[in-house]
Amino acid sequence: MNDQTVKTESPGQRIVLIALVVMLAITLAVFGIRQLYKSDPYIKEVLSRSGDAVQGHAIFQMNCAGCHGLMADGKVGPSLKGVSTRKSRTRLIDQVISGKTPPMPQFQPSPQEMADVLSYLKSL
Incomplete structure (x- = not known):
């Protein structure tokens, strides 16, 4: 007779395992x-x-x-008030230069101009 013990996970253990895998994937x-x-x-x-x-x-x-409004409070594009508290400087740079979020065009300012825009956005 083959004596094998089958271990089953409880639903709670399964949820914890899935949560850990998701957290690891996000972290990576x-x-x-x-x-x-x-x-x-x-x-x-x-x-x-x-x-x-x-x-x-x-x-x-x-x-x-033209899109974000004269006071950066939104128009066609979203309001940028407080944007530097919601997004890192790196994410803001990527947003500006990538054009990944239509209708926002791809824009490639010089490094100094981009640093200046980041300072302005931080002041909002």
Whole structure:
């Protein structure tokens, strides 16, 4: 007679296991994205610079206000009030330069201009 014990997981154990796997996947994805951003020369250059919020405001007015509003309070694009508390500087850079969120166009400011825009966004 073959004496094998079959172990079954309870539904609670299964949920915990799934949650751990999901958390691990998210952690690895975030770490991978951060590593990618850290290796991007443009992003590294932007993050190494100090921005000027006054210059950033002028750049915003010329390039972004048409969709985000003169006061960055939303129009076609969303309000950007408090955006720097919701998104990291790296994510903001990616948002601006990628064009991944239509109808926002891809925009490639110089590293100093991007640093200036980040300073302006932080001031909102």
